[in-house]
Amino acid sequence: xxxxxxxxxxxxxxxxxxxxxxxxxxxxxxxxxxxxxxxxxxxxxxxxxxxxxxxxxxxxxxxxxxxxxxxxxxxxxxxxxxxxxxxxxxxxxxxxxxxxxxxxxxxxxxxxxxxxxxxxxxxxxxxxxxxxxxxxxxxxxxxxxxxxxxxxxxxxxxxxxxxxxxxxxxxxxxxxxxxxxxxxxxxxxxxxxxxxxxxxxxxxxxxxxxxxxxxxxxxxxxxxxxxxxxxxxxxxxxxxxxxxxxxxxxxxxxxxxxxxxxxxxxxxxxxxxxxxxxxx
Amino acid sequence: xxxxxxxxxxxxxxxxxxxxxxxxxxxxxxxxxxxxxxxxxxxxxxxxxxxxxxxxxxxxxxxxxxxxxxxxxxxxxxxxxxxxxxxxxxxxxxxxxxxxxxxxxxxxxxxxxxxxxxxxxxxxxxxxxxxxxxxxxxxxxxxxxxxxxxxxxxxxxxxxxxxxxxxxxxxxxxxxxxxxxxxxxxxxxxxxxxxxxxxxxxxxxxxxxxxxxxxxxxxxxxxxxxxxxxxxxxxxxxxxxxxxxxxxxxxxxxxxxxxxxxxxxxxxxxxxxxxxxxxx
Amino acid sequence: xxxxxxxxxxxxxxxxxxxxxxxxxxxxxxxxxxxxxxxxxxxxxxxxxxxxxxxxxxxxxxxxxxxxxxxxxxxxxxxxxxxxxxxxxxxxxxxxxxxxxxxxxxxxxxxxxxxxxxxxxxxxxxxxxxxxxxxxxxxxxxxxxxxxxxxxxxxxxxxxxxxxxxxxxxxxxxxxxxxxxxxxxxxxxxxxxxxxxxxxxxxxxxxxxxxxxxxxxxxxxxxxxxxxxxxxxxxxxxxxxxxxxxxxxxxxxxxxxxxxxxxxxxxxxxxxxxxxxxxx
Numbered sequence: 001x002x003x004x005x006x007x008x009x010x011x012x013x014x015x016x017x018x019x020x021x022x023x024x025x026x027x028x029x030x031x032x033x034x035x036x037x038x039x040x041x042x043x044x045x046x047x048x049x050x051x052x053x054x055x056x057x058x059x060x061x062x063x064x065x066x067x068x069x070x071x072x073x074x075x076x077x078x079x080x081x082x083x084x085x086x087x088x089x090x091x092x093x094x095x096x097x098x099x100x101x102x103x104x105x106x107x108x109x110x111x112x113x114x115x116x117x118x119x120x121x122x123x124x125x126x127x128x129x130x131x132x133x134x135x136x137x138x139x140x141x142x143x144x145x146x147x148x149x150x151x152x153x154x155x156x157x158x159x160x161x162x163x164x165x166x167x168x169x170x171x172x173x174x175x176x177x178x179x180x181x182x183x184x185x186x187x188x189x190x191x192x193x194x195x196x197x198x199x200x201x202x203x204x205x206x207x208x209x210x211x212x213x214x215x216x217x218x219x220x221x222x223x224x225x226x227x228x229x230x231x232x233x234x235x236x237x238x239x240x241x242x243x244x245x246x247x248x249x250x251x252x253x254x255x256x257x258x259x260x261x262x263x264x265x266x267x268x269x270x271x272x273x274x275x276x277x278x279x280x
Numbered sequence: 281x282x283x284x285x286x287x288x289x290x291x292x293x294x295x296x297x298x299x300x301x302x303x304x305x306x307x308x309x310x311x312x313x314x315x316x317x318x319x320x321x322x323x324x325x326x327x328x329x330x331x332x333x334x335x336x337x338x339x340x341x342x343x344x345x346x347x348x349x350x351x352x353x354x355x356x357x358x359x360x361x362x363x364x365x366x367x368x369x370x371x372x373x374x375x376x377x378x379x380x381x382x383x384x385x386x387x388x389x390x391x392x393x394x395x396x397x398x399x400x401x402x403x404x405x406x407x408x409x410x411x412x413x414x415x416x417x418x419x420x421x422x423x424x425x426x427x428x429x430x431x432x433x434x435x436x437x438x439x440x441x442x443x444x445x446x447x448x449x450x451x452x453x454x455x456x457x458x459x460x461x462x463x464x465x466x467x468x469x470x471x472x473x474x475x476x477x478x479x480x481x482x483x484x485x486x487x488x489x490x491x492x493x494x495x496x497x498x499x500x501x502x503x504x505x506x507x508x509x510x511x512x513x514x515x516x517x518x519x520x521x522x523x524x525x526x527x528x529x530x531x532x533x534x535x536x537x538x539x540x541x542x543x544x545x546x547x548x549x550x551x552x553x554x555x556x557x558x559x560x
Numbered sequence: 561x562x563x564x565x566x567x568x569x570x571x572x573x574x575x576x577x578x579x580x581x582x583x584x585x586x587x588x589x590x591x592x593x594x595x596x597x598x599x600x601x602x603x604x605x606x607x608x609x610x611x612x613x614x615x616x617x618x619x620x621x622x623x624x625x626x627x628x629x630x631x632x633x634x635x636x637x638x639x640x641x642x643x644x645x646x647x648x649x650x651x652x653x654x655x656x657x658x659x660x661x662x663x664x665x666x667x668x669x670x671x672x673x674x675x676x677x678x679x680x681x682x683x684x685x686x687x688x689x690x691x692x693x694x695x696x697x698x699x700x701x702x703x704x705x706x707x708x709x710x711x712x713x714x715x716x717x718x719x720x721x722x723x724x725x726x727x728x729x730x731x732x733x734x735x736x737x738x739x740x741x742x743x744x745x746x747x748x749x750x751x752x753x754x755x756x757x758x759x760x761x762x763x764x765x766x767x768x769x770x771x772x773x774x775x776x777x778x779x780x781x782x783x784x785x786x787x788x789x790x791x792x793x794x795x796x797x798x799x800x801x802x803x804x805x806x807x808x809x810x811x812x813x814x815x816x817x818x819x820x821x822x823x824x825x826x827x828x829x830x831x832x833x834x835x836x837x838x839x840x
Contacts, residue, residue: 014750015750016604016749016750017577017600017602017603017604018602018604018605018749018750019602019604019616019747019749019750020601020602020616020617020619020620020803021749021802022602023570023599023600023601023602023620024619024620024623026599027599027620027621027623027624027625027628028623030568030597030599030624030625031623031624031625034566034625038599047750047751077789078787078788078789079786079787079788079789079790080787080789133802134786134787134790135787135788135799135801135802136802139623139802
């Protein structure tokens with residue numbers, strides 16, 4: 001199986017939708033790939049928040065059909081010397097800045113497509129717009145590159161192979177000596193649910209079961225609930241959200257406001273069995 | 281005339297657009313129905329507000345060509361035992377939770393397609409994703425169902441016929457003994473216009489003419505204006521909005537802020553002819 | 561070269577995206593032009609702000625392929641006697657109200673397509689919806705007109721030629737006697753960058769070079785930087801943004817909040833060489 005473009009390209013940015021930036025990228029895409037089917041993934045990433053973009057992209061890219069191209073423009077270093085890159089597996093292609101935004105994709109790809117993950121630095125200006133601004137590579141570099149991929153340009157022609165990318169901080173939890181997982185909030189959704197960087201797999205790997213204990217700020221939450229409606233009304237509870245990540249929710253409420261927390265804030269999770277004295 | 285899908289599917293949700301939830305539904309749709317033309321109807325429904333969703337859907341679905349599939353995911357009861365349903369007339373198909381969100385559609389359909397309104401409970405998991413989460417039926421049930429309808433799956437194959445749906449409260453005004461219509465604000469638009477659940481037909485039916493009197497909070501508004509520009513500047517006025525509903529507007533102003541009202545608030549409308557003493 | 565529709569239509573409105581207004585326009589477009597490729601340009605124009613719409617449209621329309629139709633519905637005078645118009649060059653067609661929203665397009669077109677800019681008043685109701693509301697010409701007039709253009713209706717059939725449009729105020733800077741350009745902020749983007757109505761061409765024409773001096777409120781900014789990352793951290797700086805307009809930015813900050821400015825506010829730009837006494 002090799003990657004074959006299916007005509008779909010998704011856009012993930014921190015541009016919001018009140019400016020013309022997103023429309024301009026679409027115009028460039030359609031000028032080169034006339035029949036592109038463009039899907040807005042999200043343009044609501046907090047400005048410059050690479051970790052949130054990495055989480056949101058990973059939470060959904062696998063629901064798109066094989067052959068989809070995903071463009072990510074969360075690019076606080078635009079105009080500096082950060083690299084422009086593209087990644088390809090037999091399943092999907094990703095285009096964007098080398099700033100950690102694809103770190104969770106690489107994690108997936110190394111596990112599932114070992115040996116079939118190709119990474120290049122975009123170094124061939126013939127696939128870009130004729131003039132490259134200092135501030136808008138989404139328009140000048142990433143959108144044209146994606147359009148050429150949709151048109152069937154071979155991946156290798158776009159640039160030079162690279163073997164390692166710039167890692168992102170804070171996209172994965174840390175295991176502390178005490179058997180405690182220290183994670184962070186990576187996204188707060190419209191309903192106030194606080195999604196963490198701790199997945200069901202992390203819990204399983206570290207033998208933390210459904211009777212877990214989560215500590216955040218001055219709150220201690222006990223146990224995993226199956227659904228929002230199963231939890232207590234009006235106070236925070238833990239569940240595994242639809243993306244497979246541990247999240248904190250308040251049934252009929254707004255967990256982030258209740259707890260007074262924000263993206264980036266820390267939390268600690270441990271197995272309930274750990275009832276001996278803890279030294280922190 | 282029977283329903284024939286035209287390839288268009290609209291999405292109405294309370295997800296907002298800053299999360300990946302909408303994109304994920306689109307990925308699922310495109311994975312099953314590769315050429316779906318997906319239109320964002322709105323994702324700005326107030327979280328869980330079934331009445332607002334019912335109003336907004338009714339205000340626009342008839343502008344879409346025959347054969348359109350409308351998916352609504354305003355689903356505060358997801359994970360509970362509320363039914364998943366679909367409705368079909370020769371004109372359109374609707375897919376979503378059975379919580380009243382389609383109550384105004386059913387009203388239209390009973391009037392216009394009497395005997396040709398089909399309603400089913402979605403009970404056939406072969407048209408869903410393989411795994412059903414407890415929290416995201418938009419992704420797992422409704423999007424795949426809509427995609428199969430686009431692909432031509434026969435409506436009856438999707439589940440079991442039902443004869444009645446769960447009604448929604450507050451979607452229609454009440455007639456009080458005194459000949460007064462008691463309505464509610466069901467939507468406040470970007471310009472601050474307060475749209476009510478009272479339609480031009482309701483006024484006609486109850487013989488309330490263009491010299492009507494509307495009472496809300498401590499304000500009394502007199503008469504219907506034809507357009508925003510026709511009304512007094514800076515104070516509230518009544519008109520029939522573009523959806524055929526009675527609305528309160530302030531020319532060059534924001535009616536909801538002026539009045540200090542919100543979705544769900546009550547108002548009373550009566551004919552001006554009613555000049556006798558009122559006992560309330 | 562003559563205009564040939566490519567199937568793409570863009571929508572620029574001040575409707576926001578939480579109402580059904582945009583969806584309804586899309587439904588109308590698709591009902592008449594079944595295969596229209598609809599692109600949301602932006603729906604985030606400040607309500608009624610014709611100057612902002614004119615700027616944002618100009619900043620991006622040229623990135624769309626030849627043959628695109630651009631619909632603009634920023635229409636505070638809907639229901640009054642303002643004209644409905646369409647403009648066509650060999651490159652693109654524009655449809656909307658005659659209130660200045662196309663003034664920058666006309667400027668471009670007169671320069672680049674002299675003699676090939678056609679302007680008409682929309683006067684042929686057979687290309688509109690059967691019923692015309694007093695409040696929503698985006699639905700009733702502009703969307704159907706655009707759809708008929710996509711379908712190949714000849715431009716001249718849509719109405720009567722006009723030779724001049726209503727101008728917009730404030731879309732271009734004024735040259736003061738002292739050699740100072742007085743401009744205004746026309747848009748504030750998501751990152752807080754304040755985009756002005758002064759373009760690189762204006763600076764060149766008035767011999768204001770990269771050592772310019774910009775005065776706004778009580779601040780004086782010196783010199784043009786090439787990119788956000790090149791400027792000082794935390795204080796305002798000037799640069800030419802990706803649309804070719806002079807903008808004020810704060811590296812890693814929000815310039816509009818820093819300065820306490822808003823759309824419409826004035827600023828003054830002059831060459832640094834002007835070091836003699838100034839009389840204002």
